[in-house]
Amino acid sequence: MKRLIFLFILVTIAGYHFYRSNEFQAMLRGLSQVQIDQARIAASRTSLGYVLREKQWVEFSLPKNIDRLKFVTQATVPAALAVEGATFTYGVEYQIIGENDAPLYRNIYHHTTRVSRFIDEGSEKPYTASMYLDPELIPADGRVLVLNSRSWAGDTEAKSIRIRLRGPQQGLSDALLRTYQLLHSEVPEDLTTWQRLSIYRRERLARGNVYPHGFLSDQEKSILLSNRWEPLGPLGIAGADYDVRRLYTLKEVSDTPWVWQEQEVAPDIAADRVMTFSTADTGGWLRVSFTRLPGFEYQDNEVVEMNWYGSSINERDRKLLAMSAEPKTITTVGFTPGLLELRAQSPYLVDFEKQDGEEWIHWRPLRLYAPTHLCTSEDQLEFKIAHHNTATTPLRVTLRAPLDVSDSEDLTISYELLGPTAITNTLTVSTTPSLYDRITSRGEEKKVSEPSVFYLQVPVPFTAIRFTSSRPILVSVATRSPELVHQTRVPVDVSSHSRSDPERLSAWFSIRPTDYQQRYKTQKTRLVFIQQRPPVDDPDLLLGNYLYESLRPSSNWSGRHLLLPPDPKTPLRAPNPQSVYHPLLPGSAAVQLHSSNPLRILSPSLIYINKNRTPAALRISVDGEHYFSSRLFGSTGKVQLPPLAIGPHRMKISINADVQLLMNYLKRAEPGHILRFATHLPEKQVHFDYTKTREDRDRLSFLYFSSSTSEPSTIQVTLEDAHGAEYLVVNDQFTLTNRRFEISPTETAPVIVFNSGETRLGGGQRFFFPIGADIPPGSYRIVVNLEQGPGGYLIFSRVEPGTFSYRTLVKEPLVLERRNEPSS
Template sequence: ASFYIDPRLQPTDGRVSMVNLRRLTAARRMRVRIAQADPGIRDVVLRVYAPEFVPEHKLAAAWNRLSLEQRRQLARGNVYDVDLLTEAERRALVRRRWAGVGPIGVAGQHYRIRKLYTFREIMGKELAPPVPPFGLFVSPERHGVIPIPDPGGRVRLAFDAVDDASVPAGKLMLHWRDPGGRVERRILRPWTDARQRMVLQLQPGTLEVVSNRAGAVRAYLQQSDGGWYEITPHYPYLAIYLTGEEPVHFAVHHVSDHPTVMRFDLRRIWLQGTPSACSSVSYRLLARDGRTVRRGRMAAPVKPSRFDIMTGRWTDSRVSDPVRHYLWLPAEVDEVVFESACPIAINGYDRPDGYLWTTHVPEDYDAAKLLDLQHRMPGWFSVRPLNLKTLLLHNRIPLIQVQIHPRPDEEIQALMQGQYHWQEYQPEGHPAARWLLVPRESPLPPRTRSLPGFYLHLPRDREIQVRMEAEREVLRPNLIFTRTTARPGKLTLWLDGQRYASMEVAGRIGELPLPPLRRGVHQLRLESDAQTSCFINHVNAMDDVYVKRLVYPLRRAPVDFVVDKQPWERNKVISARLFMPAGRMREVRVHVRVRGVQRPYLRDLRGWTFSDRLFVVAPPKSMAKAPVLGKAGMFMDVGQSFFIPLRADLPAGRYRIEMWIEGRDEGYVALTNVLPGRYEERRIVEEAAFENAVEY
């Protein structure tokens, strides 16, 4: 604001004009007069400035004499703040300045002076928005995810509201999931004060925090010595490249003219005040001569993300979860161009042809260790756009904060309800398969049809109550025994107070069929010597249960498994479990190769399968042993699971999976497949005669 002391005069806003005098080398004076003025204008004031160069020895002092506001005005065109400027940048800012030039003559005779008063620098405390509390930000639009590291324990949560008056009475929904996403636990707590504290007993997994008021959450895990250390995640920031005003160009890098796979993550952007956003983006594949090889469109997500948020000046906008598209590009394609009418976020990644995908088991499946970006080997390599500078100038590269996403709820519910299809694969040829009795680790309740393969460990000389179940009225249980001695022994099994079975056993391992009995609740008691352990199947229990698994030898020579991918299986995930001799203390390197992979070029693919993979499998933490049935004195560890995905890029058909171990290590492997949901299946039931069943 500017004003004169004389209240009858009111100054208008000023105008700045630049006069270039470089070509007027003979000019010595400049005369200014009014050529034309409106009737309401009383007079015109003028101030002339000329460029002045500060001597080199005064540059440091010139910067120090400036106020903070003057420094900010000089540095407003710089990317960095005044506190981050280098010494050379500071000298460059003060080296040239504009100095006032007074008129020639005597004041009052040749010119008049008017004093114009202007509010320029008000040195007061700058009003800044309040600093939000430290921690993981949560709000009604953004859920927070906290990984709970192994081995879990007492977790202390601290919540601090951003705005105390935003919601008078808040609610906190805590949703815990196990690492496999198969077991969940929901905790509902009120949030009445600005600060909320609670302590929970949690197992390893992920904790999703849902709140109806904005706030920050911090998490602490209690250590064995009683102390607490913070486990609040520090999620990374990702630069995204927006289409709309400018197209986004990505170069395709080929290795020796081999085909290259590129992955593009698409995110939909909802700007403030915009009712809708683009649902797709168009792309063009360009050859080296600029010719368009192919055109197409890629679909964008339809819902905003519950976990990822925009940052900086884009905090009022919403971003979706990414949708991944893949392009298998031959050597003729040199560039990919994306265009859309409104903002769509594009991130490009590539992977050199023949680069082996390495997975460390189980570290790479741990959500808490996925955040350790410094020690993780990247699977995909980020590609910067060719027009990166143009996107920077147009402010088309915002930052978003990304989180680890839990599995979809519908898959968890299907697994919890026992609605899944389970399939076991056998290798080609005639390998020497073995049966293992492995401790069951799954937190899912057992299905009735699976109980013939689940064995309960029977305590010795103690009566227990069990529920025997089967899909038919009469069941035929089996008894497996393991002994530490080869001398003959005697087993007696009592059922509901009466002798059920009595037999003489010899050898270290054996399996015996038991008489038929009706399903239901029974009382069991085992009488045996101290050298014998017994297991019985068809018992619906969760603790002290073992699984009888058929496994196949895995050595240096490849083992072939044939896998059929059906048309309805968009993404088929094969689960492999490796069993090594008990007592192993070092890693094992397992190679997996998928044969029969054929993909179309230049097409938008919704998945990508790596045909060559390396799994570095660490020994399991559990020291439990799994006896090898039919092999006296041989024990394996409890095994480590790893996964072989067959993505949507592979059409329905038959594929061959080759597996082998590096070096001279030998073990056993089992391949299975679990698909959540209901599937058509065929059952063959053999009903036993009731008169042969044991009744009491």
């Protein structure tokens, strides 16, 4: 009897401790949860996951036929911490293990997640798409890490991969891991395997296709069967080497995502923010919808301003779109490649659709982000400077102020160049709010100031730069090799504002602080959402107040006159009538002569283009009297005509061959041909003497006409001896003194070269060589070198905005009583 009583006491004590244990309590909570959410569990699929912890590795084998591995992790969030708007960060560390169990390679990926909920329309209660049986643990949104076999394919000793949790924050204790391997197999000849799949498996395989699984062709089904993700289990024994947890995920979620009541939806455009994007990626036409935000008061006659910017200053367009009183306004607009800016005084969400054949598909502009690093009074920033041999290294320092901690006054930040001797200086950071950029942090956007950009030329003795600030400042540093030639594709990079082209080359390359890894873990890095700025047009250029200067080579060179086809673009100012030629047709016609100078008598010129090169007899009568006659030889030529008074005339032309005639000083409404002198660019260098006359930026322009309409040309332009003695000087501009232009041919109207037989050139391609204020006034030499491709002709010019005083010597010819008589 005593033994039975003693055994009963032991069983009671054990039962009490088991009842109070966490496992039993979790089981009870799970049973309660099962009773409450039986419908959700019945509508869920079950999957096994493996618990990731900081001090426990989970290891998987690496078979030779594995192409890719996919790791899906879900942070386990205590229910008490899954509050409104909470985000959670954690890291996933993996190691490639060799034959001797030594790590061959390791890396850490950091994830940020949250708990997304949906609202049940019936009960109006929020729920998650995934759940555990324990209601005190909530799985966060999944994060995916895909590893390509290239990570270990080059190492024959790689036998396994192990993974664990690193640096969980915000109260996270573990995460759930599901691992999949991508398997490739031969395309099956029949669809027996497809018929054996469940409907759910078929839907999962076909979820990336346009059509559902029932509408797939036999070939599409076979391809899906030959490429599939299969679950991969870990090595070892469950319970000893790893722990298993069951995850329930709803097969279908049709309810509306639940938005936290206090979470504000940020508008795309408003009075304090604008939107810009490249129209080169839209295909020409866009269907744009503007949606009003709840909680805001909107005025009558609301408008959205659309500003389009092309590649040149005379390519601009502005539209004002009237917004309806309805919650959403939809409009269709079309633009050629350029930059589009959207502005509004009231907040709107903006959505886009672009044409894909005859259908409209959803489209969003590419979002650009710039990494920045926080500099505070307690935390200095240091960047290493890598020099190439003994060359001076350029640095670009970009500074921004978070506006939630700044005031209206500009801030300052100090920097120190570290070397044999330390050099210190301060930089001023603007606190002007940016309409284009915003800080992105944990899914939220915060205001930031306009960037303050500075450039330094750092000589070899200095190996690092250190920043200190009494106020929080966002710092980013970039560099470039001083010997790197910047490449530009013409016209792709010149006429398009697109940044989604992977072949577009950057001029600057970001560098990280020396303690980047620690900063990343402690969240002292910030991503700034940036947008392209529209070009700022010079008002003098818009008014036509500028000085145009054509530059000629200083060495041995040759050139020809080119007859450029009419340009449909509106010029900034009316061209000189002396250089504009309009066609003259055989027969009698009324003409009007005019001049930009106060001349009463002109000396017009006649250009002829003889298609068959046979001599032609030309006779011109003006106002019923004989004016000029001559025989025209060769394929092209220019003839000086006798003086003629300005004003209206009646001109009659007679010619006995198929010859095209053009004459200057004619007043016509349509644009005419332009006669320009161009430098011949053979397979050698051409040198230009260039004098910078002012402190401000200089605008140098090249117009290249290739002798081929099918082969590209590569031209290198170098400004020599430009950065000789500007060490340690801070500038707000930087000139790339060595540029390479890859020029593609055009299919526009051919350009005629005079006195060169039947030579025809392709249409001109314009590119620019800007020289900033960092280059002081002085005399320099510009070298133009044809590196590759066919030669051609080059027009090199400079435009200086402003009002200039200059003298023009005008010689007015006399009208002789006896005109040119035909030869007998």
